[in-house]
Amino acid sequence: MRTNPTARDHTKAWVLDAVLSEAPLTRTRLIELTRLSQATVSRKVDELRYDGLVVEQGVNAVARRGRPSTYLDVPGTAGHVVGISFGARTTCVLVTDLRGREVRHVIVPSLEGGDEEAIAGWLLDLIVDTSDSAEGPLRQIVAALPGRIRTGTAILQETIEDRLKAPVVLESDASASLRGILKGDATIGNAVLFMLSTELSFASCTDHEIAQGRTSAFGHLGEVLFAGVGNETLEGLLSTKGLLQFASGRGLDLDDIQALWSQPKDAASRAEVLEAFTTAVVAAVGAVAVTLDPESVYFVGRLSPLVDEVLPEALRRLAQILPVVPGITVVPQVVGLSVAQGAAYAGLALVQSRLRESMLEAQ
16 A cells, blocks of 8 residues: 655655756765755665665765765666657767766668658667667657657657667657757746757747647647748748758759858849748747747757848847847757757656656655
């Protein structure tokens, strides 16, 4: 028969939360974080060591009095998580320990032309190979996919869960990217992020928490909002696929979208493309500003260099239509890896939550 969690259960969970958030750390620092007595912290650390979730290692050379203070850490044998950025062009698999420290990552071209089962098998092999040097159980996989979570991904999820015996969560690349930004800045409250890659996707947070939609359509606003340029949607101008098609219709036949800012081209045609792109940026920011009222707007993805170029003009136009313009930042990212890091952060949060619940449900 289960009983309600006791104060001792909660105390143990608090100590583990603190270790997972800041390890390696001394017992003195752990007492500061938890505001528990030295005796209580010592007992809970001993319990966590018995559970295999905490180890003592190293000596704090700064300590000058009394018994030398050792560092508490999370051992590799406690387990690991996998964060995946599964993009249209590149795929990154990142393995971290439960403290979020990288074990290994690989970035490879994404598999093209395969059906759902072939893709699932290919990704499964990539996860296994990348995780080869990781210790302990695989506790969570989070895969970030471009744009809308489409049909067919259920096969991907079920195949990996069945073979690796680990829970798999799917989310959008925009949400994973925003998680990475939130991880690096605890002061961010309400914000939105536009991922300008092969497809356009969108994510938002309220009070530092990622917003989750009820259906798979959530975050895929590009196809339903117009950009303010003819009949073009935001998807048609703020995704690499759409912008390449738009540029081609204006006489710019580009082998790759990067050529739009890295190679000489017809000035008039390029100016027309940039004007349309600027209008779409203004429309996108204006739409979220009047509906979500964010303090910050972030742009990431392959079209980020173009956002940098048009941002001064976009800000000028936004100031004419909005009473308050949110802060707009173009965030440089490592293609694939940055999104995989955000996915890994999501996985670590899930694992930490499950560990906490298991302690609170203990007999």
